[in-house]
Amino acid sequence: GAVVSQHPSRVICKSGTSVKIECRSLDFQATTMFWYRQFPKQSLMLMATSNEGSKATYEQGVEKDKFLINHASLTLSTLTVTSAHPEDSSFYICSAAGTSGGYEQYFGPGTRLTVT
C-alpha cells in the first residue's frame, strides 16, 4: 500500500513553545490530508481536513489558531501546535487520501507529543 511518513515520531517540548509535525505522502499525491488526535486507550478524534492549496477545515471545538495546518504541496502537510501546554500532550496521526478516487486513507505512523 501507499506510504505516509510523519516526522518527528516523538517530540518533547517546553510549555509555551511551538512544535511542527510533518506529514508526507511518499509515493502518491495526496489532495486531502487529515489530522487526528488520540488520547491513550481512546479513539481517533478528527481535528481538521487539509486540502492542497486551500485553508484547512477544522472540526468543531478545535482551535484553528492553536493548531495551524498548512498543505502547501500534494505530498506535504504540516501541523504546528502553537504555544503548547501540557494538555496538548497527545498522539497526533495524519492520514492521506490519494488523487485516484480510491476509497482508502493511508495513515502515518503518528507523532507522540509531550509538553513539559
Place this chain on the structure above:
Amino acid sequence: AQKITQTQPGMFVQEKEAVTLDCTYDTSDPSYGLFWYKQPSSGEMIFLIYQGSYDQQNATEGRYSLNFQKARKSANLVISASQLGDSAMYFCAMRELLTGDYKLSFGAGTTVTVRA
C-alpha cells in the same frame, strides 16, 4: 448521533481461536464504505479490510472476514485462528461516500488480548 458503535471495550481470546468484534453503524447515505483498522501498541494504524455498501459478498482478507449485515447495519470483524500478534486495539470506521470528502468516522475501539 454516534455514527459507529463498538460496544466491546476489551476482549480476551485464546490463541488459535476465533474472535468476533462487533460494530454497528448509523447513516442515511445509501453509499458508504466500512473499514477495520488494527492499532498495535506502537500506534500505527494498519488497514485490515474494507466493505462497500453495495458489495454483494462479505469481504475477506486472509484471517480477517467481515460479517456484513446491511439490514441490521452491522459490520462485525471476525479474526480466525488468533495469534499473539493480534493483540491490539481494533477500530471500525465508516466513510459516507456521497459527501465526497473522504472523512472517516471511528468507533471507540475494542482492545483484543490474545492469550497463549
